[in-house]
Amino acid sequence: MRRIGIWIAVGGLLLGTAACGGGSGGGPGTGGTPKAASLSVGAVAEPANLDFTSTEGAAIPQALLVNVYEGLVKLDQNGRIVPLLAEKWDVSGDRRTYTFTLRPGVKFSSGAPFTADDVVFSLDRVRSDWKLKIKAQLDVVDKVEKKDDTTAVVTLKRPSNGFLYAMATRLGAMFSRTGVADLPNKPVGTGPYVLGEWRRGDSLRLDANPSYWGTKPALSSVTLKYFKDATAMNNALLTGGIDVISSVQAPESLQQFADPGRFQVIEGTTNGEVVLSMNNGRPPFDDKSVRQAVRHAIDHKALLDTAWAGRGQLIGSMTPPTDPWYEDRTGDYPYDPAKAKELLGGKTYTVKMRIPNLPYAVASAQVVKSQLAQVGITADIEPLEFPARWLDQVFSKGDYDLSIINHVEPRDMGIFADKSYYFRYDNPEFGKLLAAADEGTEQEQTDALKQAAKLLSDDAAADWLFLFPNLIVAKKGVTGLPQNAIAESFDFTALAKQ
Amino acid sequence: MRGLAMRGRLNAGLVAGGALVAVVVLAALVSFVWTPYDPTLVDAAAKLHEPGGGHLLGADKFGRDTLSQLMVGARTTLYVGIVAVGIAALLGTPLGVLAGMTPRGWLSELVMRVNDLVFAFPALLLAVMLGAVYGAGTLTAMIAIGVATVPAFARVARAATLQVMVTDYVLAARAAGRRGGAVALRHVLPNISSVLIVQASVSFAIAILAEAALSFLGFGTRPPTPSWGRMLQESQELLFSTPRLALWPGLAVALAVLGFNLLGDGLRDFLDPKLRRIRADG
Numbered sequence: 198m199r200r201i202g203i204w205i206a207v208g209g210l211l212l213g214t215a216a217c218g219g220g221s222g223g224g225p226g227t228g229g230t231p232k233a234a235s236l237s238v239g240a241v242a243e244p245a246n247l248d249f250t251s252t253e254g255a256a257i258p259q260a261l262l263v264n265v266y267e268g269l270v271k272l273d274q275n276g277r278i279v280p281l282l283a284e285k286w287d288v289s290g291d292r293r294t295y296t297f298t299l300r301p302g303v304k305f306s307s308g309a310p311f312t313a314d315d316v317v318f319s320l321d322r323v324r325s326d327w328k329l330k331i332k333a334q335l336d337v338v339d340k341v342e343k344k345d346d347t348t349a350v351v352t353l354k355r356p357s358n359g360f361l362y363a364m365a366t367r368l369g370a371m372f373s374r375t376g377v378a379d380l381p382n383k384p385v386g387t388g389p390y391v392l393g394e395w396r397r398g399d400s401l402r403l404d405a406n407p408s409y410w411g412t413k414p415a416l417s418s419v420t421l422k423y424f425k426d427a428t429a430m431n432n433a434l435l436t437g438g439i440d441v442i443s444s445v446q447a448p449e450s451l452q453q454f455a456d457p458g459r460f461q462v463i464e465g466t467t468n469g470e471v472v473l474s475m476n477n478g479r480p481p482f483d484d485k486s487v488r489q490a491v492r493h494a495i496d497h498k499a500l501l502d503t504a505w506a507g508r509g510q511l512i513g514s515m516t517p518p519t520d521p522w523y524e525d526r527t528g529d530y531p532y533d534p535a536k537a538k539e540l541l542g543g544k545t546y547t548v549k550m551r552i553p554n555l556p557y558a559v560a561s562a563q564v565v566k567s568q569l570a571q572v573g574i575t576a577d578i579e580p581l582e583f584p585a586r587w588l589d590q591v592f593s594k595g596d597y598d599l600s601i602i603n604h605v606e607p608r609d610m611g612i613f614a615d616k617s618y619y620f621r622y623d624n625p626e627f628g629k630l631l632a633a634a635d636e637g638t639e640q641e642q643t644d645a646l647k648q649a650a651k652l653l654s655d656d657a658a659a660d661w662l663f664l665f666p667n668l669i670v671a672k673k674g675v676t677g678l679p680q681n682a683i684a685e686s687f688d689f690t691a692l693a694k695q
Numbered sequence: 696m697r698g699l700a701m702r703g704r705l706n707a708g709l710v711a712g713g714a715l716v717a718v719v720v721l722a723a724l725v726s727f728v729w730t731p732y733d734p735t736l737v738d739a740a741a742k743l744h745e746p747g748g749g750h751l752l753g754a755d756k757f758g759r760d761t762l763s764q765l766m767v768g769a770r771t772t773l774y775v776g777i778v779a780v781g782i783a784a785l786l787g788t789p790l791g792v793l794a795g796m797t798p799r800g801w802l803s804e805l806v807m808r809v810n811d812l813v814f815a816f817p818a819l820l821l822a823v824m825l826g827a828v829y830g831a832g833t834l835t836a837m838i839a840i841g842v843a844t845v846p847a848f849a850r851v852a853r854a855a856t857l858q859v860m861v862t863d864y865v866l867a868a869r870a871a872g873r874r875g876g877a878v879a880l881r882h883v884l885p886n887i888s889s890v891l892i893v894q895a896s897v898s899f900a901i902a903i904l905a906e907a908a909l910s911f912l913g914f915g916t917r918p919p920t921p922s923w924g925r926m927l928q929e930s931q932e933l934l935f936s937t938p939r940l941a942l943w944p945g946l947a948v949a950l951a952v953l954g955f956n957l958l959g960d961g962l963r964d965f966l967d968p969k970l971r972r973i974r975a976d977g
Contacts, residue, residue, distance in 0.1 A: 428931045447932030449756055499739035503757045554913055563757060563919040567737035578918050582827060 235418040236675065236694055237439040238687070239430045241446060243398070243423040246381035249367050251328040254584070255605050255685065258367040260401055260421055262686035265306075266386035268369035269297050269316070269349075270361065272607075272684040276519045278365050282311065282387065292356035293339075299347040303410045305373040306391045313343035319372045320351065327368075331606070334363040337635075357635050358642045362608060366685055389414045389690050399423065403689070415677075415693035427556055434460075440675055440694070443687055445668035446556045448506035454670045462670050465681035466510065468517050469605040469665030471557060473565060476598050477658060478621030481546045488657035490540035491599075492530035494572040495565060499532075501663045504560035509666040514650040515610040517664055519683050522646035526654045537572040545573040548598035551591050553583035558601040561662055565601070595619050603665050607683060610649060613658055622658040709961025715954025719947075723769040732760035734767045735919040743937055752943055755926075756933065761940070764921040765947055771922045772903050772951060775837050779902040780895050782841025783848050788891060790845070791852025792879050796860060807853070810846045818843030818905055819912075826914040836915045840905045844898050851894045855887035862886075889966035896959030900952045907948045923948050 242256040249257040263271055269283035280286075283297040303311040320341045323332050337357040342350045353360060363369065376385030384392055389409045393402035402420045405413065422439055424430035427446035431453060433439045445451065454460040475482040475491065482488050497511050510518065513526030550566065552558040559580055566576045576599055581587040591597045597619075604612070614631050616623040627649055634645035653659070667682040677691030731751065738758035746753040752761040790810070794803040822839035829835050859865060865882050873881075909915035910924025918925065923944040930940035 428934075431932075450932040450935070452936045496739070499737070502739050503737055503742055506756075559913075559918055560757075563735070564737045566919055567735055567757075570735075579830060579832075580913065580917065581830070586827075 234416050234694065235420070236416050236441065236692060237420045237422055238441040238443050239424055239433055239439040240421050240443045240687075241424065241430075244401070247384050247392070247395070248380035249329075249370075250322070250326060250380060252381075253329060258685040259687050260403070261384055261386070262367050262370060263388065263684070264390045264403055264419075264686065264689045265384050265388045265392065266367075266370040266372070267388045268364055268366075268371060269299075270365045270369065272365045274679060274681055274683075276683050278361055282371055286361075293353045295351045295353070295361070296344070297349045297351070299349065300410065301347055303387050304408055305376055305385050305387050306406055306408070307373060307376050307385045308408075309373050309375055311371065311373070311387050312346045313349040314346075315371055315373060316349035317341045317343050318374045319370065322372065322377070323368055331366075332368065334359060334366075335368050355636055358637070358639065359608075359635050366607065390419065393418055393420075412690075414690065416689075419689050419692060434670060434672070441669065441671040441678065443669060444682075445670060448508045448666075448668060451506070451668070451670070457673070459673055460670055461673055461675070462668070463678055463680055464508065464669075465667040465679070466517060466519055467605065467665050467667045467682040468519070468607045468609070469603040469682075470512060470515055470517065470609075471509075471561065471601065471603045471662045471665055472515075473561075473660040473662050474597075474600045474602065474620055475657075475659055476595060476619075476621055477623065478595065479598075481548065482598060485657060486540045486542075487546070488660075489530065490537040490572060491569065491574070492657050492660045493533045493537040493540065494574070495568050495660060495662070496532040497527065497662060500561060500564045500568070504564050505557060505663065505666075508668060510664040512661050512664045514654040514661060515604075515613065515659075516646070516650045517683070519681065520608065520646075522643045522650065524647055524650065526650060529651075529654045530657070530660075534568075534572050541573055543573075545575070547575040547577065549579065550576040550599040550601075551579045551581055551587070551597040552601045553587040554580040555583055555603075557603060557665070561601050565599070565662075592619050595621060601662065605665070607685065610646065610653070613653055620659060622653075622656070624652070624656060624658075627652055627656075706961065706965075708957045709965055712954050712957030712959070712961050715950050716958055719769050719951050719954065720773065722766045723773050726763075726766035726770050730760075730763035730766050732763045734759060734763035734921045743933075746939070753937075753939060755929065755940055761926075761943055764926060765923070765943060767921040768923045768926065768944065768947065769951075771833065771916055771920060772906060772948075775833060775840065775906040775916075776899045776902045776955075778837040779841040779844060779905075780898050782838065783844035783898060784891065784895060786842075787845040787848025788852045788884075791849035791854075792856050792883055792887075794849065795853040795856025796875060796879060796883070798857060798860075806849070810849050813843065814846035814850075816843065818901075819908060822905070822909050823912070823914050826909075831909075831914040831917070833916045833920070836906055836909045840902050840909075844902065847898060848891070848894055851890055852887060855890045856883050859883050859886045889962075892966065893959050893963040896955050896962060900955035900959070903948065903951050903955065907944075 242254070244256040244260060245252050245254055247257060247261060249261065267281050269281060270278050271281045273279045282300055282303060284300050285298050287296045297316065299313060299316070305311060320335070320338060323335050337353050337355065337360055339352045339354045344350055371387060373385050387410065389406055389411065390403035391406045393404035395401045400420050400422045402418055404418045405416060424433065430442055431447060431450050434442050435453060451462060454462055475488050477483055501507055501509055501511065511527045513529055516523045550562055552562045562578045566578055569576050581590055591600050611631055612618050613620060613622050614628040630645045630649040630652065634642045634649065637645060669678055671678055674695040676693045676695065679688050736759065741750065741754045741758035743756055744750045744754035744758065750760050752765070754760050790806050794806045797803045818840055821843050822836050825835045825839045859882065865878060868878055868882055906915055906922070907924035907927065910922040911928045913928070915924055916922035926944035927941055933940050
């Protein structure tokens, strides 16, 4: 008995140190030194399947868009729309007709040629077969026609600034007429990579496409390895199991990679607004002054410094600095607990803060709770398993008072215009501004969206904790990594290893 | 002389275990009236404060005082231990006594086979499942650990009851027409209590470890309520730069577990009539 007792005690001590060795995800198969000219990238979320036309989740376009599937256009590192499968496009005077001139000689990985028929097929399919909420972004399309093999004409119902941008997202991905039979498992695209092997629960390997029309990739393959645990991913890079951490989930640990002889740390921006959502549809946050009190009660600088090691950027509304209509709105609600108390009028509240069990959310929630407590709001934190339970309880059913989530989709301010969205924000004025922005000229668009962002901020429709940083750590010698993560995909096209 | 030496050695475990447990209990009790700081207060200015200068054991990345967190964490630990062991003892003991008093009946068979079934199911898995269904939290963790510990109590109680049932005084009581319930309460329970106390102490140690493990995995005590397991979990990303953040809660878990185990061992030796007789003979 005595001996057992001591072993249990030792177990307790080990629990303390197990932190460094516990749950390392680097399996034996992919561990060790990778083969020449192949690369292993650690990522957080594994796709549920490979079909982004029917399944939600940022992980699928992250892996496949631009790499396996290509659109007519794509976003470059600065957020500009540049040609991809279309060599050029002409817009008619009334801004309703887009004529795309396609690149000749492009083939799908199945060998089928890419023609204007595929453009018609792919865009029609968005309307007929896609199941995602975001497909509404292409509702503005009236018809798609083939003029000849290398010319496709898209006619819109009305002028739309969002159309071409949507074409650079997964909505604009080009599918082969003969390649959609088994989208969840067998993607067929025109991209520089093709699906190699998908080991569910572990990794997804993409191999270079030997018949790619453009500059052939410098690597023979890229493997995305999925980790549930931030520390395990760090350890995998330290021990050589992977070459790149695509998104650092434990920013305080960056110090481990401080040796420039071994590692490089890349820091850029993303489209990810970490939102403190408030349920506008039920008490107490249906009251604007209570929401405003929350915004005044939070010291965003202190929150970013403690919860996310000061990495990221303070924003103040639903636009990232890479959008042309970005304005610094962090001054709208300066940290002022006295003002917050005044807005609450001496009342105290107890609310449910139901958050996803993700590192940034759990860390931020504890700071938010501590700061709200100072002004008389008690927020009970309940971490929910992400994605399933959080999506069901908070996102679908709207059963929450406060939540915290990183909204990663590009140019996603429009979600506030949908009053059934889990924010339950309902201001017709906001919807009008967005509609005007989409139809207007470029300048009108910029002006209207600036006003829209200001309106959201003034209404305290939510609070914006910070802009999620793009933090990449890679072994020295890996080149072509994207500095900013502002598109939906992790673009492998320029990746190389020296 | 031999008796004295024996007694001294026996008491060492009891005294050391008792002392460690007393420290944990004291820390928990004091935390109700006083902690150096509010353990959940985020203070960016004190981020990763070195030990000393107001923060005796330093502060974590949120600027929360480590000592205050440890003290309130002790409360969580004891709370989980008491409730989990309470559930296990209250359910397991009657089942074990029942099975021990009717060794050849179908009831005994049923109780012990169901017992085996639960025994084969890992406590942590049960807790993770309950957490997934009913939401993770201290309560689900306590219930899961408690239920998973029931078989240990049932087995120990049954074995001890079997021994007591063949003693002369029980046979005499039954011959005199005492009912089963009365025999259980008057004769069986008092005589198996020492075994149960020892079992409780050892189970307590296991419950502490289980709670720490669950909180570490995110299925235990909810943030920001301080818990040793979650302190360990949060220290992970700083393990290389600020190892003390992992050291203190790790040490706390280890010493508490060691304390309850030593206490259990000491109590066993102390309460065991056979050893007491050896002592008297010596």
